[in-house]
Amino acid sequence: MQAAIGHAPHTPAPGDHDYAVTGIDSRKLGMWGFLASECLFFGALISSHLLYRSRAPEGVHIPHDVYDIPYTSVSSFVLLMSSLTMVLALAAIQRNDHRRLRIWLLATAFLGTVFIGGQVYEFTVFTHEGLNLSSSVAASSFFVLTGFHGVHVTVGILWLLSLVGVSLRGKLPAEKHLQVEIAGLYWHFVDVVWILIFTVVYLVPNTH
Amino acid sequence: MAEETDISGDTPEPPGGAVATEEESEQTPELAAGDPGEAGLALVHHAPEHTHPSPAKYVGIAIFLAIITALEVALYYITMPEWLVVVLLLILATMKFALVAGFFMHLKFDSPMLRRVFITGIILAGVVYSVALFTLRVLI
Numbered sequence: 306m307q308a309a310i311g312h313a314p315h316t317p318a319p320g321d322h323d324y325a326v327t328g329i330d331s332r333k334l335g336m337w338g339f340l341a342s343e344c345l346f347f348g349a350l351i352s353s354h355l356l357y358r359s360r361a362p363e364g365v366h367i368p369h370d371v372y373d374i375p376y377t378s379v380s381s382f383v384l385l386m387s388s389l390t391m392v393l394a395l396a397a398i399q400r401n402d403h404r405r406l407r408i409w410l411l412a413t414a415f416l417g418t419v420f421i422g423g424q425v426y427e428f429t430v431f432t433h434e435g436l437n438l439s440s441s442v443a444a445s446s447f448f449v450l451t452g453f454h455g456v457h458v459t460v461g462i463l464w465l466l467s468l469v470g471v472s473l474r475g476k477l478p479a480e481k482h483l484q485v486e487i488a489g490l491y492w493h494f495v496d497v498v499w500i501l502i503f504t505v506v507y508l509v510p511n512t513h
Numbered sequence: 514m515a516e517e518t519d520i521s522g523d524t525p526e527p528p529g530g531a532v533a534t535e536e537e538s539e540q541t542p543e544l545a546a547g548d549p550g551e552a553g554l555a556l557v558h559h560a561p562e563h564t565h566p567s568p569a570k571y572v573g574i575a576i577f578l579a580i581i582t583a584l585e586v587a588l589y590y591i592t593m594p595e596w597l598v599v600v601l602l603l604i605l606a607t608m609k610f611a612l613v614a615g616f617f618m619h620l621k622f623d624s625p626m627l628r629r630v631f632i633t634g635i636i637l638a639g640v641v642y643s644v645a646l647f648t649l650r651v652l653i
Binding site for chain 2: 327328329333334337338340341342343344345347348349351352355356374375378381382385386388389391392393396399486489490493494496497500501503504505508509510
């Protein structure tokens with residue numbers, strides 16, 4: 306086992322198609338800029354839910370009444386572990402180990418799919434409990450927040466599967482590891498957003 | 514892990530081992546087939562620009578993250594003052610956030626500019642929505 310894993314190096318020089326005066330690949334810088342903007346996007350959705358999470362007509366459930374914390378904890382654990390498999394995929398391509406790259410990418414996509422399946426099941430249960438997008442402002446803000454997060458995870462799964470396809474066609478050599486790294490940044494961000502949602506939306510007591 | 518290729522900075526650079534361009538590598542059958550081979554090894558046998566943690570360290574971080582998650586869930590069931598539960602939950606969530614961003618997203622090892630870009634987004638969101646939620650009396 307190695308003590309450290311390094312990038313497959315590529316230092317663009319002036320004139321190269323990927324040269325940037327910042328010394329950082331523009332695609333990577335762009336992804337970080339996008340993720341910074343996503344902080345504002347999800348911040349707005351989380352804040353809206355905190356504002357409205359107790360507002361429901363009398364006799365109508367609010368989401369907090371029907372949370373199944375053990376179930377959601379397992380879902381959260383699954384998504385957390387998908388971040389591990391994602392970073393192992395990046396480490397694999399940086400070692401030029403394409404077989405493990407594909408295994409870890411598929412594992413990440415699988416764990417993401419398990420998470421999405423869990424979310425669909427949770428939504429189904431909530432719907433049977435009388436919660437839907439229009440039953441109350443509380444339910445609406447909950448479904449919009451977790452639904453948008455689910456859409457992000459789904460986009461991530463499709464992205465990972467496309468990388469597996471590209472790798473299978475032999476078009477993802479080690480020096481293109483940045484493609485995996487950028488997909489990984491997106492995937493990890495989706496994970497950290499869920500870390501916040503799980504804590505703030507599910508675990509923080511709702512006493513208002 | 515035994516058969517993994519060594520690409521640590523200790524590995525001597527191969528003779529004339531300049532990094533192959535994308536065009537060159539796409540024309541290399543060994544790489545196209547996903548077989549490291551000599552050409553593939555030449556691509557990665559260089560001193561790294563940044564040093565990332567080893568897979569073992571990633572696994573260690575993931576185990577720590579799982580333990581923090583278990584603590585969070587335990588806090589949900591433990592009877593204690595609400596303010597204390599909220600404070601502890603936020604501390605644990607912040608730790609998880611920092612570990613994933615720092616190690617899995619490599620913010621700890623990458624260019625400070627990337628850190629500044631991301632932290633700007635976090636601070637902007639934190640300030641804007643905290644002000645809004647304080648104003649609407651959701652916080653406090």
